Amino acid sequence: MLSLVDVDLGYNQQIILSKVNLSFNANEHVAILGPSGVGKTTLLHHLYQQLSEQTCLCSQAQGLVDNLSIYHNVFIGGLARHSRWYNLANLLLPFKKPQLHISDICQQLELVVPLQQKVSELSGGQRQRVALARALFQQQPVFMGDEPFSALDPLMGLRLLNLIKQAHPSVICVLHDAELALAHFDRIIVISDGKVVLDDKAEQLTLAHLSQHYALTDAAKNVVI
Numbered sequence: 001m002l003s004l005v006d007v008d009l010g011y012n013q014q015i016i017l018s019k020v021n022l023s024f025n026a027n028e029h030v031a032i033l034g035p036s037g038v039g040k041t042t043l044l045h046h047l048y049q050q051l052s053e054q055t056c057l058c059s060q061a062q063g064l065v066d067n068l069s070i071y072h073n074v075f076i077g078g079l080a081r082h083s084r085w086y087n088l089a090n091l092l093l094p095f096k097k098p099q100l101h102i103s104d105i106c107q108q109l110e111l112v113v114p115l116q117q118k119v120s121e122l123s124g125g126q127r128q129r130v131a132l133a134r135a136l137f138q139q140q141p142v143f144m145g146d147e148p149f150s151a152l153d154p155l156m157g158l159r160l161l162n163l164i165k166q167a168h169p170s171v172i173c174v175l176h177d178a179e180l181a182l183a184h185f186d187r188i189i190v191i192s193d194g195k196v197v198l199d200d201k202a203e204q205l206t207l208a209h210l211s212q213h214y215a216l217t218d219a220a221k222n223v224v225i
């Protein structure tokens with residue numbers, strides 16, 4: 001699907017990740033782990049730029065429009081599928097078909113709030129689910145998420161991860177939850193000290209392996225003990 005060969009990633013003259021060599025295959029669920037500020041988002045955004053035509057991105061910033069409704073924020077994910085006139089008309093008077101589709105997605109995401117409600121009135125976890133709904137509405141084969149479940153309770157996060165995996169053959173997620181990554185992803189990439197320090201099948205890894213490369217959270221450490 002995509003190969004990076006000796007790629008330096010960063011901003012202006014500053015290199016954040018040097019000489020990245022990674023290949024991403026279709027139909028793979030990949031988790032990217034590592035300490036805060038190490039360059040996980042930088043890598044994910046680079047991957048998105050390379051694969052944007054087949055990818056929906058659920059970024060940390062989410063990019064929701066506070067003054068618009070849940071419905072319209074989700075519909076934004078499908079703008080490219082329709083003409084400008086269809087989109088404009090739908091903005092003024094939402095059509096039945098996308099309404100039913102978006103309502104169905106929101107129900108799957110356990111977002112039981114009227115679709116007309118403004119996003120500015122939602123909790124952090126509800127906002128995160130609107131961002132996930134917009135990603136699902138894009139109907140792309142590749143899902144990329146930057147901590148897409150961080151505002152949800154762990155059980156709901158797991159349910160929604162399974163939903164995302166069912167809807168997208170390829171999933172690449174930046175995560176802080178090492179246990180979630182080990183148990184529910186095929187492959188784990190760890191970034192530390194400005195480079196990729198681990199890239200292996202999840203089934204061959206444990207929390208102890210990961211903790212050799214970066215400090216895990218207290219909860220994860222307890223499991224190691």
Ligand SMILES: Nc1ncnc2c1ncn2[C@@H]1O[C@H](COP(=O)(O)OP(=O)(O)OP(=O)(O)O)[C@@H](O)[C@H]1O
Binds near residue numbers: 011036
């Ligand atoms: N737009 C930008 N311009 C310049 N530097 C940036 C920009 N975005 C991020 N950085 C810097 O790049 C480095 C890596 O940031 P990045 O967001 O990729 O890390 P991260 O591993 O995703 O962090 P976190 O886990 O805290 O989200 C940080 O030092 C950050 O300050």
